[in-house]
Amino acid sequence: MLGKSFKIVEPRRFDLYLDDLVCAPDEAVVKIEYAAICKADLRYYLGARDKRTLGFKYPMNLLHEAAGSIVLDKTKRFQVGERVVLVPNIILKDKHDCEHCVCRRADLGENYCPNAFFASSNYNGFAREYVNYPVDYLLKIPVNLEPRLATFTELISVAISAYRRLNLKGDETIGVWGDGVLGYILSTTLRYIHQGKIVVVGKDEDKLRQFKAHAQYLAGDPKIFEEELQIAYECVGGRFSAEAINEIIDQIVVGGRIVLTGVAEEQIGINTRKILEKGLSLYGVTRSNKNDFEKALTLLVDEKYQADISPLLLKELVINDITDFYRAFEEELGNKRLGKNVLRFNL
Amino acid sequence: MNIAVILAGGTGSRMGIVDKPKQFIDVYGKPIIVHTLEVFDNHPEIDAIAVVCLSEWLDDLRILLRKYEINKVKWLIEGGETRQLSVYNAVKTLTPECADDDVIVVHDSVRPLVTHKIISNNIAAAKQYGAVDTVVPSVDTIVRSVDGESIKEVPLRKELYLGQTPQSFRLSLLRLAHEKARAENNLNSTDDCQLVLDLGEEVHLVPGEKLNFKITSFDDLLLLKAVIKLGKTEML
Numbered sequence: 411m412l413g414k415s416f417k418i419v420e421p422r423r424f425d426l427y428l429d430d431l432v433c434a435p436d437e438a439v440v441k442i443e444y445a446a447i448c449k450a451d452l453r454y455y456l457g458a459r460d461k462r463t464l465g466f467k468y469p470m471n472l473l474h475e476a477a478g479s480i481v482l483d484k485t486k487r488f489q490v491g492e493r494v495v496l497v498p499n500i501i502l503k504d505k506h507d508c509e510h511c512v513c514r515r516a517d518l519g520e521n522y523c524p525n526a527f528f529a530s531s532n533y534n535g536f537a538r539e540y541v542n543y544p545v546d547y548l549l550k551i552p553v554n555l556e557p558r559l560a561t562f563t564e565l566i567s568v569a570i571s572a573y574r575r576l577n578l579k580g581d582e583t584i585g586v587w588g589d590g591v592l593g594y595i596l597s598t599t600l601r602y603i604h605q606g607k608i609v610v611v612g613k614d615e616d617k618l619r620q621f622k623a624h625a626q627y628l629a630g631d632p633k634i635f636e637e638e639l640q641i642a643y644e645c646v647g648g649r650f651s652a653e654a655i656n657e658i659i660d661q662i663v664v665g666g667r668i669v670l671t672g673v674a675e676e677q678i679g680i681n682t683r684k685i686l687e688k689g690l691s692l693y694g695v696t697r698s699n700k701n702d703f704e705k706a707l708t709l710l711v712d713e714k715y716q717a718d719i720s721p722l723l724l725k726e727l728v729i730n731d732i733t734d735f736y737r738a739f740e741e742e743l744g745n746k747r748l749g750k751n752v753l754r755f756n757l
Numbered sequence: 758m759n760i761a762v763i764l765a766g767g768t769g770s771r772m773g774i775v776d777k778p779k780q781f782i783d784v785y786g787k788p789i790i791v792h793t794l795e796v797f798d799n800h801p802e803i804d805a806i807a808v809v810c811l812s813e814w815l816d817d818l819r820i821l822l823r824k825y826e827i828n829k830v831k832w833l834i835e836g837g838e839t840r841q842l843s844v845y846n847a848v849k850t851l852t853p854e855c856a857d858d859d860v861i862v863v864h865d866s867v868r869p870l871v872t873h874k875i876i877s878n879n880i881a882a883a884k885q886y887g888a889v890d891t892v893v894p895s896v897d898t899i900v901r902s903v904d905g906e907s908i909k910e911v912p913l914r915k916e917l918y919l920g921q922t923p924q925s926f927r928l929s930l931l932r933l934a935h936e937k938a939r940a941e942n943n944l945n946s947t948d949d950c951q952l953v954l955d956l957g958e959e960v961h962l963v964p965g966e967k968l969n970f971k972i973t974s975f976d977d978l979l980l981l982k983a984v985i986k987l988g989k990t991e992m993l
Binding site for chain 1: 785787792795796799801826869870872873874968984985
């Protein structure tokens, strides 16, 4: 079947493609209904990667946070019309037992497998009318969950993935640096899955006030040290991530563990002397896998959790054609509020 | 029920190809009619499909339905000598098996770029109004000439639309329109909406899309091939 698709072909330039969908025996056709734009999508949109990387990526469909409905499933796992979220991190069946062997490790998993495909990174994303997708990587949206809110499943799964990276006892005091969407989702999610105290650190007082953590601090506040943070998550990214990481290094207890979640395009300078002196450990996390998505959906069934997450949903932007799609990217670029717009595809 | 009637009775005389009708021409590994049928077959609101086809191509069509696993086709109907007769044959076939208020979505097999949105809007509007036509506003100025040599008039562009398909109707209304036309010996209409208008009924407009164009000439075929860029660009 032919379907419309928007591919980025050069910085700030989308082209309309008509793709022919050919379903493999283990795939279903999904009509994309809702999606959200991620920071990585914005980097591709602006061309904020090195030229050679972009040369390998373009042309490509962006977007990896999406929900849709089943149009055709010859495997019979899903009914036509059933709402699903799409897990963007996929591993082809014959690649599960590769030489890297991280897929079955609880602290790592499929999202660290070098053979994995990730939609809108090394695989076409969901900026299209329809996608043929492996049924193993489609998850049914519970009936009490609005499909547009389900677009947050990906970010919640990333928070869950970041949590399982460390094998925590459950009572540690955790600091989350970053007053953006991921910082909000991580600190909110920790309130539901972790018993210890949750502290957030950021620069925007108005945004911090909206956080669900036990305590909020402006960056640089000397009282952060009194919280005796054993664990810290950096959710800042970009050019300010060095500042955040160095503050964490200063504020965390001796022997503390630091998890880095933000992407900085440039190499950044961090205080390695203090890392050594305090015996700190740094962990990297990226993306999430199907199990994390399943846990995210379980959380999202909880109406209280839904109520905590839904303030992040700012506006619903209807995408009738490619000009609306351009507008949505430009609007997200200028978005300074806590939250993101959801794109409703009406192609 | 919502039933699609796909018209595949044309011979494609304007294409120059003599060995097959235009709807059976292959475009990137699939005949045009299969591209069209797949859109309807995968549409969740379409319950069944009737294809009106040239009698000598019915077997070829059966083979294609099997090969491409098009499952909703319930009726294969022999085409008539004219478009009007083809639609009338479909109406006759469907009448004993369908309800009067079932929606009939009539579509050209050679408009493969019809979208689910257009079909959904047709169904919703046909249920509400009884008869709808898919149109796009005319971006070109249209001139009217009677003798083909000089302009008779230049109608106001903002009042002009280009008719596409689908055209969708409540079955009872479509049947009535065709029966009246036959009774009045009006047998060569190219447009079912005109027949409904002749009944004194209103026909509402549904927005179409420029890409939902009809493949009638080699230029159109070239355009179709140009716009279908197969998505084989994944970095593996």
